Amino acid sequence: MREIPVSAISDALCEMCVSINHRLSPDMEKLIYSAREAEESPIGRMVLGKLCENLETAREETIPICQDTGMAVVFLDVGQDVHFTGGSIEDAVNEGVRRGYRDGYLRKSVVGDPLERKNTGDNTPAVIHYQIVKGDKVRITLAPKGFGSENMSKVFMLKPAQGIDGVKDAVISAIRDAGPNACPPMYVGVGIGGDFEKCALMAKRALTRSSDSLPANEKTAELEKELLGEANALGIGPAGLGGRVTVLKINIETYPTHIAGLPVAVNICCHVNRHIGREI
Amino acid sequence: MEKYISAPLTEECAKTLRAGDMVYISGVVYSARDAAHERMSKALDEGKPLPFDISGSIIYYLGPSPARPGRVIGSAGPTTASRMDKYTPRLIDMGLIGMIGKGKRTKEVKDAIKRRGAVYFAAIGGAGALLSKCITAAETIAYEDLGTEAIRKLTVKDLPVIVLIDSDGTDLYETEPPKYAKKP
Ligand code: SF4
Numbered sequence: 001m002r003e004i005p006v007s008a009i010s011d012a013l014c015e016m017c018v019s020i021n022h023r024l025s026p027d028m029e030k031l032i033y034s035a036r037e038a039e040e041s042p043i044g045r046m047v048l049g050k051l052c053e054n055l056e057t058a059r060e061e062t063i064p065i066c067q068d069t070g071m072a073v074v075f076l077d078v079g080q081d082v083h084f085t086g087g088s089i090e091d092a093v094n095e096g097v098r099r100g101y102r103d104g105y106l107r108k109s110v111v112g113d114p115l116e117r118k119n120t121g122d123n124t125p126a127v128i129h130y131q132i133v134k135g136d137k138v139r140i141t142l143a144p145k146g147f148g149s150e151n152m153s154k155v156f157m158l159k160p161a162q163g164i165d166g167v168k169d170a171v172i173s174a175i176r177d178a179g180p181n182a183c184p185p186m187y188v189g190v191g192i193g194g195d196f197e198k199c200a201l202m203a204k205r206a207l208t209r210s211s212d213s214l215p216a217n218e219k220t221a222e223l224e225k226e227l228l229g230e231a232n233a234l235g236i237g238p239a240g241l242g243g244r245v246t247v248l249k250i251n252i253e254t255y256p257t258h259i260a261g262l263p264v265a266v267n268i269c270c271h272v273n274r275h276i277g278r279e280i
Numbered sequence: 281m282e283k284y285i286s287a288p289l290t291e292e293c294a295k296t297l298r299a300g301d302m303v304y305i306s307g308v309v310y311s312a313r314d315a316a317h318e319r320m321s322k323a324l325d326e327g328k329p330l331p332f333d334i335s336g337s338i339i340y341y342l343g344p345s346p347a348r349p350g351r352v353i354g355s356a357g358p359t360t361a362s363r364m365d366k367y368t369p370r371l372i373d374m375g376l377i378g379m380i381g382k383g384k385r386t387k388e389v390k391d392a393i394k395r396r397g398a399v400y401f402a403a404i405g406g407a408g409a410l411l412s413k414c415i416t417a418a419e420t421i422a423y424e425d426l427g428t429e430a431i432r433k434l435t436v437k438d439l440p441v442i443v444l445i446d447s448d449g450t451d452l453y454e455t456e457p458p459k460y461a462k463k464p
Contacts, residue, residue, distance in 0.1 A: 041456075044460075050407050050410060051407060063412055064345045066355060067342070067355035067408040067428075068408075106346075109343075180384060180402075239402065239405060240383070242457045271406055
């Protein structure tokens with residue numbers, strides 16, 4: 001049993017919130033820079049050039065990359081030999097987010113009751129997903145999510161007979177419908193299988209997988225590539241103003257499912273796909 | 281074409297802008313998004329005045345991040361305009377002449393744009409750090425309790441935008457992407 005004070009989780013998250021809102025992970029930066037080279041449309045190239053400039057300004061002048069600094073989505077992969085001390089882990093996560101958003105001058109974008117819609121003033125609560133894993137470490141993944149793109153995400157409960165073509169149609173139609181609202185070029189997370197909530201969770205988690213890492217198997221890697229090609233044939237382009245680069249990357253995760261179903265979730269993210277990890 | 285315009289905007293000037301023009305705006309624009317639009321709409325329902333003179337004005341659909349000490353504003357890029365569509369035709373009919381945002385608009389908004397010779401501009405979504413550099417002054421003028429959603433009077437210098445829907449109703453989102461779409 002390893003003891004970890006919950007304050008260590010707060011401290012890590014505070015720093016992560018500030019860091020990732022000012023500088024994207026190296027894989028994301030690389031994707032955006034190479035998109036600028038690949039784009040054919042003049043207006044698309046101009047937009048991508050501005051996005052590169054924006055990344056530099058954000059980093060050098062400590063201005064958030066985007067004003068929507070997101071709702072904090074936190075994945076906690078907790079080793080089964082860990083014992084948290086010093087308070088509630090949920091409170092500690094929210095404390096880290098609260099401090100990060102306050103001290104980092106990040107936008108407070110969370111309303112308490114979804115219908116009364118009063119801003120909580122500190123960007124909490126976070127959306128927290130816990131997972132128990134082997135070992136005595138804690139892996140924290142933070143993905144602040146903007147809602148321009150989140151609003152365009154979808155879950156499809158397909159029939160098994162719709163098969164792979166049904167899956168492709170679902171993904172491409174979600175990207176087409178997202179269009180300019182999702183601040184293209186987009187980054188797309190897809191969950192195939194599981195059940196209603198499992199596929200959505202896989203799609204969100206897929207967004208946090210580094211774009212230069214490979215999915216679980218060869219077949220999924222091929223599907224990712226094929227869908228990327230189809231998505232970039234839509235012509236939506238950077239900022240939706242026409243071009244070849246509509247989607248930067250599609251990451252897919254799969255899970256076994258029921259004999260009667262084929263759930264597919266498409267979590268749309270923009271080019272400001274923020275994800276950052278720490279191990280404690 | 282590249283054009284430099286000043287805000288508030290005159291009808292004559294708005295009419296010269298064509299979909300696809302790269303426009304640099306200097307002058308005063310107002311930030312307002314979801315909650316501010318709801319309140320403005322309520323105020324009008326109750327026969328109360330709007331918190332600023334809407335005639336000839338440009339609204340920037342924006343909820344900025346907080347300003348660091350010594351700075352004017354934080355990150356300041358556009359939000360999705362369609363969430364404001366419900367409230368927009370009424371404001372256009374009252375004299376609102378320009379909107380800055382991102383994303384498609386409804387037919388009702390397009391009709392109002394054509395009817396009144398207004399214009400809808402795109403600012404680049406997700407370029408808030410860069411766009412914030414064009415804002416030289418910011419003052420909260422209404423609904424301060426809404427935090428980022430309060431209405432701010434922004435002084436801008438050469439704020440770069442692209443004309444998305446012009447006063448003839450030409451929509452760049454309809455004309456440009458098809459040129460790059462590949463048939464399966
Ligand atoms: S969709 Fe992404 S880039 Fe666009 S405003 Fe939201 S967070 Fe920013």
